[in-house]
Amino acid sequence: MKNVWIILLLVLSISLVSAQQKHAPAGFDLYQSDISHGKIDTIFYFSSTVEAKRSALVYLPPGFSPKKSYPVLYLLHGIGGDEYEWLKNGTPQIILDNLYAQGKLEPMLVVLPNGRAMKDDRANGNIMAADKIEAFATFQRDLLQDLIPYVEKNYPAKSGQINRALFGLSMGGGQALNFGLGNLDTFAWVGGFSSAPNTRMPEELIPNPQEVKDKLQLLWISCGDQDGLIQITNRTHDYLEKHQVPHVFYIEPGGHDFNVWKNDLYLVSQLLFKNSDQDHQ
Numbered sequence: 001m002k003n004v005w006i007i008l009l010l011v012l013s014i015s016l017v018s019a020q021q022k023h024a025p026a027g028f029d030l031y032q033s034d035i036s037h038g039k040i041d042t043i044f045y046f047s048s049t050v051e052a053k054r055s056a057l058v059y060l061p062p063g064f065s066p067k068k069s070y071p072v073l074y075l076l077h078g079i080g081g082d083e084y085e086w087l088k089n090g091t092p093q094i095i096l097d098n099l100y101a102q103g104k105l106e107p108m109l110v111v112l113p114n115g116r117a118m119k120d121d122r123a124n125g126n127i128m129a130a131d132k133i134e135a136f137a138t139f140q141r142d143l144l145q146d147l148i149p150y151v152e153k154n155y156p157a158k159s160g161q162i163n164r165a166l167f168g169l170s171m172g173g174g175q176a177l178n179f180g181l182g183n184l185d186t187f188a189w190v191g192g193f194s195s196a197p198n199t200r201m202p203e204e205l206i207p208n209p210q211e212v213k214d215k216l217q218l219l220w221i222s223c224g225d226q227d228g229l230i231q232i233t234n235r236t237h238d239y240l241e242k243h244q245v246p247h248v249f250y251i252e253p254g255g256h257d258f259n260v261w262k263n264d265l266y267l268v269s270q271l272l273f274k275n276s277d278q279d280h281q
Helices: 003-018 085-090 092-101 130-154 171-181 209-215 230-242 258-269
Strands: 039-047 052-060 072-076 109-112 164-169 189-193 218-224 248-252
Touching (some): 039 130, 052 130, 072 130, 072 171, 085 092, 085 258, 092 109, 109 130, 164 171, 164 258, 171 189, 218 230, 230 248, 248 258
Parallel strands (some): 072 109, 072 164, 164 189, 189 218, 218 248
Antiparallel strands (some): 039 052, 052 109
16 A cells, blocks of 8 residues: 555544544634635536536636646535535635645645536536436546546646546535546546535445556545535445455535535645655646
């Protein structure tokens, strides 16, 4: 097992799994005027999957330089959101700016896509309509074939599996687990926050536990203890534990909301792209 797993498991077994009370400090999500700030770009890329132009947001870290290269976190939203949901409700730009000011993060790009891959991808009307649900599954192709190549062509993004992370909340948590664990040569850091019923059953999600052990740097599953969807996280954890697949399993106080997901982002972001075995440019 990679060294990063040993480090993560030692630290997290104490701070998360045992104590189950690891939380971001007060003020972690409040804007601070006296620190350096990142920048949010809006991008438009042509999706061959959808046969339409689509948009996404890209967070550039404080001190961003086009002369440097950066790993990339793809951060997915829930069933009722779009590429703006995290920005409006989860303030990742503030959380990450504050962590950078404390020297706690590896510099990275963060891409906030629209995970509803269809021509009319807005979260309006009946968000539970069959075509809209199907569009969340279709996003796997859009992500792999259209969005990632666009980002890596137009930004100084590092390529290679070790330099890509995929995380999400609720419906996006299910997407992150489905797509990340289904494409282990593309993503090395994978996790779901309060993952929704779109999450595949564990036997389908992880048909080859050894491959997950061999290829992933981090597998994270978390959920609020008052969340009605907690059984999905629990069943995934039970399967991973049964097959001795290293992972972070974090049950935290809270429900199905951004108080939980902001705390998850605060914790996860500090683990990403550290102690990697290799570095592809």
